[in-house]
Amino acid sequence: MVKPRITISSTDHEVLTKIANGLMDTRPVLAEALLAELERAKVVRANAVPERSVQMGSMVDYTTADGKARRVQLVYPAEADIAAGRISVLTPVGTALLGLSVGQSIDWVGNDGKQHVLNVIAVEPGFSPIPGGK
Numbered sequence: 593m594v595k596p597r598i599t600i601s602s603t604d605h606e607v608l609t610k611i612a613n614g615l616m617d618t619r620p621v622l623a624e625a626l627l628a629e630l631e632r633a634k635v636v637r638a639n640a641v642p643e644r645s646v647q648m649g650s651m652v653d654y655t656t657a658d659g660k661a662r663r664v665q666l667v668y669p670a671e672a673d674i675a676a677g678r679i680s681v682l683t684p685v686g687t688a689l690l691g692l693s694v695g696q697s698i699d700w701v702g703n704d705g706k707q708h709v710l711n712v713i714a715v716e717p718g719f720s721p722i723p724g725g726k
Contacts, residue, residue: 596698598691600633601641604648607722608681608690611668615682625687633691644694648681649718652689657709666690668723685710 600608609630615623646652646666653663665678666689672680679686688700688710697711 595632596692596696598629598633599642599645599693600630600635600691601638601647602635603638603722604690605630605633605635607648607668611682611723619682622682625684626682629687629690642693643717644715646689646692646712646715647717651716651718652712653714654689654710654712656711661713664689665718668721670723671721 608626612623612626612630615626641647648666648668651663651665653661655661663677664685666681666686667678669680669682672678672683679689681687681690684700684702685708688698689712692698692712694712694715697709699707699709702708
């Protein structure tokens with residue numbers, strides 16, 4: 593399946609590229625998956641990001657192929673808390689969500705090694721502090 597077009601802010605792109613490059617020695621599979629998404633993304637200024645696209649800190653409502661609905665916030669690894677619905681961009685579903693817009697679907701491989709499909713239903717802007725930011 594052809595992956596959908598994604599858009600990422602230049603700030604998120606820069607920070608996530610640094611995170612991924614920092615993981616190359618210890619977690620190469622994770623790093624390569626994130627770098628692949630960053631490479632295919634259209635990178636725009638923060639004020640030019642489409643309003644209903646998934647960016648760092650966004651609240652996202654999505655459904656899975658089996659009809660289950662989830663609401664999560666996409667965050668940097670240090671803010672992740674599955675029980676609170678905050679998923680890391682370094683998880684397979686977090687990487688899959690990055691840059692998607694409402695109405696888009698994507699196939700992704702979960703930690704269980706199985707193929708999954710999700711469809712983005714709604715996106716609300718949110719806040720996720722930049723790691724090491726001031």
